[in-house]
Amino acid sequence: MKSGVRYGVLALLVLAALAVLAISLSGPLLYSLDTDRFPSQHHVNTNALKAQELNSTTDVLPLMQDLLDYSGPIVLNIRAGDVEGAKRDLEAFAKTRRSFDNLVLKLDMTESEIKEFSESQKNQEKILSELLNTSVTLDQLASLEIQYRNENNPTMLSTIRLQGDALKTKINSLSEQYNTEAQTSVTIGKETGLDTSSGEESIREFREYAVEVSSTKPRQQLEDIPIRRSSQLSLLIYPDSVRYGDTIRCFGYFFSQYGYRIASTPDKPVTLYLDETAIGKVTTDTTGSYTLEFPLGRVTPGTHILHAESGTTRSDQRILTVIPIDSVTALKVTTSKVPGNVTCTGTVTSGKPVRHAPVELVLDGKKVKMATTGSAGEFKETITLPAGVHTVQARFTGTGYPVNPSESEVQTVIVPPAAISTVIYIDNSIFVLVIVFIVLGLSGAGALWYSRRAPAGAAPPAAGPAGTQAPEPEEDEGALPDLHGPALPAGAGAAAESALAERYAAILTVEGLDAACHTAYSDLASRLARDHRIARHRVLTPREMAQSCKKRPYCSAFSRLVSAYERIRYGGCDTEPIREEFEASMERTDARMRGEEH
Known part of the structure; x- marks a missing residue:
């Protein structure tokens, strides 16, 4: 077939393909699994199949069953006083609930019972989290009650009793809310054929726990203690003796101005101060109580004053005793590619990482540089040393921390003389330029060699002597053989x-x-x-x-x-x-x- 015909056929095929593509783009085929049925398994709508695959019992129902099964053990652990077990179950419950919510969004089930089930589980998680925190606070109040009873402090005992009453009221309120939300989940679970026994058990356990807490009465000795309030805002701390890294729990109650016994003030902002420095803010809940936790960080050892404020209202002061603790400083020195440079890495710990602490790097007995620890107590710094033998040590002074000072072991570093260790380091950009010039040189040489080997055209042969024929130009070694038979010798004249x-x-x-x-x-x-x-x-x-x-x-x-x-x-x-x-x-x-x- 002639080349012109071939090109024409190819052009027609390309135009036909473009025309078919344009027609299909202007009116694509849309399949519906509800209305269209196809005998071939390859004729399907992939997007609809994906949604159908997700909307199956193998994806949705198992997650719903897991959520129903988690609620029972959480309430049971709280009632039994197993705080750690309750926290683990609550974290697993929250993780499963987030996975379930993501699946609901993918399926676009915003108007279905599945969406209602998801909202119910979200509210249950919030209620169970509040129940766990309230239960922990009640246990700490019991410990403080023993302490202040031994100290014969009727004022603090009265505060503890009022705080406990507020927490019991809150637990009863949480029980009513949980009953409503859990019943919704149980009803939907029964309609979908799930096992709802764990959810029903959680409702029963929650109700019994609320009754159990409400029926607990204070000891008889508290009945005769007169209520003497020195402030509308109460503050309790637990524990009152701490070490670096310990968590301090502060909680209290905001009383109304005219009802010191039972009335409270919700939604009040409360700021906590340590030695007149604000360290945290919180808002009172519907019962007027508040809770705030913070880890002990950079605080000098000894006694400190804690108090809370809300507007012009100020709580009584509480004494916090900070006990110093020993520390351990570790150091490792490694050489660098740059002559004379060494990298110093290490940690400062006191059973827990000492965070954001200054560390002195001492060279030959003299401080040369400061490093700062990170969130894990680690530090890293590079120093330059002259040639010779040197000693490097890391020191943590403990200034401003309830942590005793410490020093690392002395590390010995040998830096070779410049004549031995000096190495010329060339910037990477120079290497790039050298490589570019080499490539260009090789390319030019190759082009020159090729042009000499295969010139663009043969120059006309020079004319020979008069009456003679000029010699035939030399054949190129790479030329193909003559396809048309023996050639006539070319004459020059x-x-x-x-x-x-x-x-x-x-x-x-x-x-x-x-x-x-x-x-x-x-x-x-x-x-x-x-x-x-x-x-x-x-x-x-x-x-x-x-x-x-x-x-x-x-x-x-x-x-x-x-x-x-x-x-x-x-x-x-x-x-x-x-x-x-x-x-x-x-x-x-x-x-x-x-x-x-x-």
Whole structure:
């Protein structure tokens, strides 16, 4: 098939493909699993199948069952006083609930019972978290009651009793809220065929725990203690003796101005102060109570004053005793790629990481640099040392911390002399430039070698002595063999070219028209290649040679010669009209080429 026909067919196929694509984009096929049924399993709507896959019992119902099963053990652990177990179960419950909520969003089930179940579980998590915190506070109040009873402090005992009453009221309120939310989950669970026994048990345990807490009465000795309030805002701390890293729990009650016994003030902002420095803020709940926890950090050892404020209302002061604790400082020294530089890494701990603490790096007994520990008690710093033997040590002074000072072991570092250790470090950018220049140099050398090996075109051969034929130009080693038969030696002068007709006639008589026309074509093609500087013209087809001929008087005649040549050479046409047409084109091309050269 001719190249023009091939290109035309390819263009038609491309246009047809683009037309089909445009039609499909303007009106895509949309499948509905509800209305469309297809016999082939490959004819499906992938988006609908994805939603159908998620909306299955293997994804939704197991998570619902897990959420129902978690609630029972959480309430049971709180009632039994197992705080750690309750925290673990509550964290697992929260993680499962978040996974369930994400699944509900993917399925877009915002108006279904599943969404209602999700909201109910979210409220239950909040209620159970408040119940756990309230239960812990009640236990700490019991410990403080024993302490103040031993100290014979009726004022604090009265405060503890009022605080406990407020917490019991809060637990009863939480029980009512939980009953409503849990019943919703149980009802939906039964409708979907889930096991709701754990959820029903949690409702029963919660109710019994609230009754149990409310029925607990204070000891008889408290009944005769008169209520003497020195402030509307109470404050209790637990424990009152701490070490670095311990968590301090502060809780209290905001009484109304005219009802010291039972009335309270909710939604009141409370700020906690340590030695007149604010360390935290909280808001009272619906019962008027508040709770705030904070870890003991950078505080000097000894006694400190804690108090709470809300507007112009100030609580009584509480004494906090901070006990110092020993520390351990570790140091590791490693060499760097840069001569003389060493990296110092280490930690400062006191059973717990000492955070954001200053560490002195001491070189040969003199402080040279300061480092600061991170959140895990770690530090890292680089120092430059002269040549020789040096000692490096890390020191934690403990200034401002309830942590005793400590020092690391002394590390010995040997820095070699400059003559031995000096290494010239070159910037990476220099390496990049060197590589670029090498690549450019190699590319230029390769291009030069290739241009010398395969020049763009063969220069016309120099004319030989008068009456002689110039030598044939050397063949390129990489040239392909002649596909058209033996070539006629190319003449350099007009005398050789004028003999073309005679050679043609001689070969026509001996070998026939096919060989004669090939001899004539080869001669004319060689002259055209020299004129147009076409390298390796023998690998080109006659038609490609004709297309390469441009802006010469003989181009049209050569094209007609090629047309007749192809019919004779390839088509086997050996008629008189074709022969005459070829001979006429040959003579015209030969004459015009000789006219160009002269």
